[in-house]
Amino acid sequence: MNHGFCKFPQTRFWSEVREQLGKLRGVVVTDATDAPVIGSWIDFTFRSYSFTINAESGEYVFFVEEADCAESARAEVAAHFEPFFAERADHGNDDGVNLKRV
Numbered sequence: 001m002n003h004g005f006c007k008f009p010q011t012r013f014w015s016e017v018r019e020q021l022g023k024l025r026g027v028v029v030t031d032a033t034d035a036p037v038i039g040s041w042i043d044f045t046f047r048s049y050s051f052t053i054n055a056e057s058g059e060y061v062f063f064v065e066e067a068d069c070a071e072s073a074r075a076e077v078a079a080h081f082e083p084f085f086a087e088r089a090d091h092g093n094d095d096g097v098n099l100k101r102v
Contacts, residue, residue, distance in 0.1 A: 002052060002063035004079045010058045011088040016041050017053060017060060017081075024080045047073045060085075 012020075014034045019025055021042060030050075031043040040055040050065035062081075064074060 002065055003067055004063050005074045006081075007059045008062075008081060008085040009078045009087055010055060010060055012060075014055060018042055021053070022083065024077065034049075040051070045064045046077060049073055051077060059072055 018029070018032060021044060024046065027044050027046050029042060029044045033051065034040045042053045044051050044053075045093070047070070049058070049069045053064045054061045054063065060078060060081075062074075
């Protein structure tokens with residue numbers, strides 16, 4: 001079972017998200033699909049845990065497969081993406097991007 005741990009608004013292209021993921025040291029992408037009919041996701045391992053980034057309803061939702069995943073691993077993944085999504089968060093209301101814990 002997958003356990004969601006954060007969400008970001010879909011302010012970046014899927015290919016940009018995959019490229020940014022590759023900049024996180026220790027990540028190994030194990031599968032990736034970008035197909036509007038069936039969905040878009042990226043499966044990867046990080047610190048021996050299995051993660052997925054899924055595009056859902058205008059958001060990128062981050063999941064981890066293992067319920068016992070270390071909080072530090074989840075936090076490092078989320079922290080890696082927070083400034084990345086914040087760069088494209090200018091919606092004219094100065095709200096910025098806030099990490100949503102799920």
